[in-house]
Amino acid sequence: MTLSGGLQVPLWRSIAVYRFASLAFALALIAGNVRDYHRPYAAIPIVIVLIGWTFAAVNLFRRPDRRRWPLLLADLAITTGVVLATPLVVGRDALSRGTPSLAVAWLAAPVLAWAVAGGRRLGIVAALVLGAADLSVRPRITQSSLTATILMLLAAVGVGHVTRLAAIAEERMQRAAELEAATRERERLARDIHDSVLQVLALVRRRGADLDGEAGELARLAGEQEAALRRLIATGSPPAPPGTGLTDLGGLVAAYASDVVSVAAPATAVLLPADVAAQVNAAVGAALDNAARHAGPGARVFVLLEDEVDAVTVSVRDDGAGIPPGRLAEAEREGRLGVAQAIRGRIADLGGTVRVHSAPGQGTEVEMTVPRVVA
Amino acid sequence: MTRVMVVDDHPMWREGVARDLAEAGYEVVATTGEGHQAVRIAGATRPDVVVLDLQLPDVSGVEVIRGLLAAVPEVRVLMLSASGEQQSVLDAVKAGATGYLVKSASPHEFLAAVERTAAGEAVFTPGLAGLVLGEYRRLAAEPPEPDHGAPKLTDRETEVLRLVAKGLSYKQIAERLGVSHRTVQNHVQNTLGKLQLHNRVELTRYAIERGLD
Numbered sequence: 001m002t003l004s005g006g007l008q009v010p011l012w013r014s015i016a017v018y019r020f021a022s023l024a025f026a027l028a029l030i031a032g033n034v035r036d037y038h039r040p041y042a043a044i045p046i047v048i049v050l051i052g053w054t055f056a057a058v059n060l061f062r063r064p065d066r067r068r069w070p071l072l073l074a075d076l077a078i079t080t081g082v083v084l085a086t087p088l089v090v091g092r093d094a095l096s097r098g099t100p101s102l103a104v105a106w107l108a109a110p111v112l113a114w115a116v117a118g119g120r121r122l123g124i125v126a127a128l129v130l131g132a133a134d135l136s137v138r139p140r141i142t143q144s145s146l147t148a149t150i151l152m153l154l155a156a157v158g159v160g161h162v163t164r165l166a167a168i169a170e171e172r173m174q175r176a177a178e179l180e181a182a183t184r185e186r187e188r189l190a191r192d193i194h195d196s197v198l199q200v201l202a203l204v205r206r207r208g209a210d211l212d213g214e215a216g217e218l219a220r221l222a223g224e225q226e227a228a229l230r231r232l233i234a235t236g237s238p239p240a241p242p243g244t245g246l247t248d249l250g251g252l253v254a255a256y257a258s259d260v261v262s263v264a265a266p267a268t269a270v271l272l273p274a275d276v277a278a279q280v281n282a283a284v285g286a287a288l289d290n291a292a293r294h295a296g297p298g299a300r301v302f303v304l305l306e307d308e309v310d311a312v313t314v315s316v317r318d319d320g321a322g323i324p325p326g327r328l329a330e331a332e333r334e335g336r337l338g339v340a341q342a343i344r345g346r347i348a349d350l351g352g353t354v355r356v357h358s359a360p361g362q363g364t365e366v367e368m369t370v371p372r373v374v375a
Numbered sequence: 376m377t378r379v380m381v382v383d384d385h386p387m388w389r390e391g392v393a394r395d396l397a398e399a400g401y402e403v404v405a406t407t408g409e410g411h412q413a414v415r416i417a418g419a420t421r422p423d424v425v426v427l428d429l430q431l432p433d434v435s436g437v438e439v440i441r442g443l444l445a446a447v448p449e450v451r452v453l454m455l456s457a458s459g460e461q462q463s464v465l466d467a468v469k470a471g472a473t474g475y476l477v478k479s480a481s482p483h484e485f486l487a488a489v490e491r492t493a494a495g496e497a498v499f500t501p502g503l504a505g506l507v508l509g510e511y512r513r514l515a516a517e518p519p520e521p522d523h524g525a526p527k528l529t530d531r532e533t534e535v536l537r538l539v540a541k542g543l544s545y546k547q548i549a550e551r552l553g554v555s556h557r558t559v560q561n562h563v564q565n566t567l568g569k570l571q572l573h574n575r576v577e578l579t580r581y582a583i584e585r586g587l588d
Contacts, residue, residue: 199385202478206391209481221477229477259479264501264540266509267461302501302542307512317541367543 003127007166007173008116011159012067015112016058022105023054029033029100036099038091046082046089046102053078057109067117075110076126083107083133096139107134111152112159120160127152190233191308201226227259247277249312253284253305261288265305270312272372276350280314285345287316287366290343295363310372311352317365323358376402378491380422382439383455384432387497388478392426392485410434413443421447423457427472429456429463437465440470453492465506469574472558473567474498497564504540507566508533514573526569535562 030047034040045207057075060066086101095101107130115123131149138145201222208219249267257263272280284303291301299320306313343366347354379401383389388407389493393403404420407413410431417425425443428438440452453474454467465477478483489496499507511533514525515560528536531552538548546558552559 203387203391205479206482207487212478225429226479262396262501262542263462264503265508266513268513292495297550300542302540304501304505304537304538304540307509309516315537319542332496356552 002139007170008163009063011116011163011166011212012061015109017060019054019058019106021111022109023050026050026104026106028086028101028188029104030102033090033094033099036097037089039089042085042089043102046085048081049078050106054106057113061113067113070119072110072122076129077114079103079110080130080133082269083130083137087220092139095137095327100175100251101137107148108152108155111156114154115159119163120157123156123160124153126158129158173199186233188367193229193233198226198229201229201302203241218228227257245274246271247274249277249280250305252277253303253314256288256303260299261301261303263305266307268309270305272312272370276296276370279350280345280368283343283368284314284316286346287340287368290314290366291316291318291320291364294323299363307322308372311369312372313367313369315367316365319363322362324360324366331372376400377424377488377489378402378404378420378422379493380404380417380420380425381406382408382413382415382425383411383428383432384430385428388428395482395486397487398502401489407431410436410439413439414446417443417450418446422450424489425450425452426489427452427454428478429454429460429467436445436467437470438471440467440472444471451492451495453488455500461506462532464503465510468507468567469502469510469570473569475503477502496560497567499539499563501540501542504536506562507570508536508540509568510570513584526573528566528569531574532562532566535559541561546574 006076027047027050030043034043037043053075060071082103083101087095087102089102090099111123111126111130114126127149133153134148135145137142205219205223205226208215208222210216249272250265250268250270253265254263288303290298295301295318299318301316301318304313304315304317306315310352344354347368347370350370350374352368353370355367356364357367358364381389381393381394381396381403383392383406389408393406396403404422405416408431409415410433413425413427413431418541427436427439427443431439434442435492436454436456440454443450443452451474452467452472453476454464454472455476455478456464466486468475474488474497476498480488491498510530511526515527518526530569533547534552538551539545545556545563548559549556
């Protein structure tokens with residue numbers, strides 16, 4: 001989870017602010033306590049390191065390409081060094097009298113940096129390293145000396161979590177932006193095509209519809225191309241919200257529309273769990289195959305998608321030859337009706353029902369109903 | 376003679392349609408490619424039927440239909456559109472269009488649709504029936520409003536709409552349900568009328584709430 005995008009910038013900035021604030025706090029404590037130190041002059045190089053590394057770290061961490069292992073390790077090592085130098089400068093006696101350590105809150109900065117750069121786990125690692133160093137220099141391990149380590153661990157978990165949230169939010173924003181750009185481009189293309197090519201194709205088809213022979217054939221081909229192009233640029237209903245695991249069955253079924261297949265559906269999305277939608281869609285495809293094979297030449301097929309409160313119904317009706325009574329059940333019993341089985345099997349798996357209605361001369365209708373499972 | 380106006384932004388298409396209409400004995404009183412202009416011309420030429428492409432460059436189909444009905448309240452609007460513009464077709468029907476035909480329909484189907492529109496009948500494609508059916512279900516699923524309920528279909532109307540959506544002709548539906556052709560037609564018309572009435576009430580209510588009346 002190492003995204004270096006826009007939402008991480010404020011996190012790094014607040015770490016920089018923390019570094020300066022904790023530096024000021026540490027310097028104030030050193031100035032106030034330097035008389036009690038075992039080796040007061042040895043505090044000078046420590047102060048230089050504190051100030052120097054604070055400015056260096058803030059500067060170096062500003063560039064995203066530098067927020068990698070070398071810098072993170074250097075940050076941790078230098079801070080650990082300052083912590084470990086504490087007994088040498090302050091002295092064990094002064095420490096046990098209650099004189100504060102050199103780094104105080106300053107030592108938590110690498111924990112925050114690690115947590116933002118690498119998430120909760122790295123933050124915890126840094127907190128444990130610094131906590132161990134801090135405890136090793138304490139003369140006694142008491143409740144209050146443990147507090148620093150526990151606070152660092154909590155900070156690591158908290159900051160790591162926030163970083164993860166920021167990364168997720170950023171990913172979502174980016175996806176939304178991409179989707180919007182793609183949609184806009186698609187709409188522009190659709191407008192252009194609609195204004196030009198489609199109109200001419202429709203006109204050719206219209207003018208040539210009554211002509212015989214080759215001209216009529218050309219008109220028919222133009223019409224087919226027109227329908228295909230329309231389908232291609234059809235915007236349809238907006239896609240289901242990402243991340244919900246839902247799919248718009250209407251969008252799937254709309255793809256079957258053609259010269260001979262009419263698709264009727266609600267204007268709003270018919271949302272179903274993705275796998276359910278896929279199964280129903282496959283069943284509709286099977287029913288359409290069946291119609292294409294058995295309805296006879298010139299037959300048209302009508303698909304109707306209905307969104308009821310507790311169920312979704314799809315009907316596939318052809319206006320072809322139809323099946324004589326009894327034939328359907330007979331064929332199904334003998335296992336010859338592969339298509340019907342494919343449809344029934346899929347729909348039954350979803351807890352739904354299939355009704356087949358047919359009569360000679362009246363076409364065949366397959367009605368599939370799938371219960372809507374309330375989430 | 377029935378007076379027809381053709382509104383479509385593509386000149387070739389527009390003239391082709393106008394010629395077909397003239398040959399079939401209609402009086403084409405105007406042709407235009409812009410929505411605003413269409414509304415202005417309609418006020419002056421008072422057509423009986425407007426053949427309207429839903430996708431015009433300047434205004435939405437819904438706005439054109441509202442403008443046309445305001446200028447000539449008794450005008451009948453037959454809209455033509457590509458498939459795949461479901462929401463705009465539904466909105467246009469709610470705004471007052473009484474017929475819908477896909478542009479790829481044959482000249483024969485087109486002339487039949489104009490004739491029926493002129494006679495005051497609703498012209499439904501199976502696709503439009505599916506949209507209207509879906510809209511009633513959507514309205515029924517919405518939380519009920521305090522002072523007036525959403526429009527509802529009777530069982531018979533639902534049955535008729537479903538059969539239209541499944542591609543049956545009015546004649547086939549009449550045979551299947553054992554009623555007259557005229558009854559089927561009335562049922563279809565009623566489904567549209569209730570939706571348009573509801574839409575008008577909603578618009579008025581919205582206007583009053585916003586203090587615009």
